[in-house]
Amino acid sequence: MIHVVSNAGFFGMALVFMIGDEEILKENIVKRYLKIAFIFVLLTGTTGILLLSILTMTGMDDLTSNPMGQSALVMILGYVVVLFIISLALIYKGGEARVYKKLFGIMFFSYLVVYLIRVYLTT
Template identity: 40%
Template sequence: MDIVGFIWKISYMAHMITNSAFFGSSVLMLLACEYTCESKVLSIYKKFSSIFLIVSFLSGIGLLSILSMGGMDDLTTNNVGISILFMVGGFSILVFIFIFLLLYKGDSLKTKKILIQVMVLIYFLVYLSRVYLVH
């Protein structure tokens, strides 16, 4: 097995596992926000979600590097490239909103729930557009 293929598989696995872990933990926080948004669970969620987003970002950069080495220089000419642009844009917005959640020190349960709802909605829309464009 060549090294680029091995790096691709490892990066893709890390990317998908951390993406699903972040999405799943965000949905869980959203569904049980009355119990989890006011306790220690929120601080644990913030720590683990930060790790998930960092690993997802680094593995995504690795995947983009391998794609650019493979000849996909212009991302606007095909559906996979356009879906990657959607993912990069959605991830940027998601990180921006997640930073708001990290910096928010208030006690308003409604504000925390809205931030988590927006993150889940962005994640869902990005992956829905990816499925539509790629398949």
């Protein structure tokens, strides 16, 4: 449940800042929420590792051999992309709203693509 809540929190936060106006995209506001988003991403990662370990206990030797394993690999790839982009956003010192919009847009759409691929693979 923590995994789903932290995923939803981050996904919603990325959407808000991706479509936000200039007032919400001030550097001090964005930096504060980036720290909260980073906590959500870390919670998602740690609980995702726990869920993946539970998934592999049933005997999944090769993650590329079935759709569940492939969706797990896609989730790991999406998580790495989001972790990289959020790290870039945390160290960015420029404070330009359009850069933050693009960074949050990349994070939002990477999560969206991951979940669309997961739905495709697991149905």
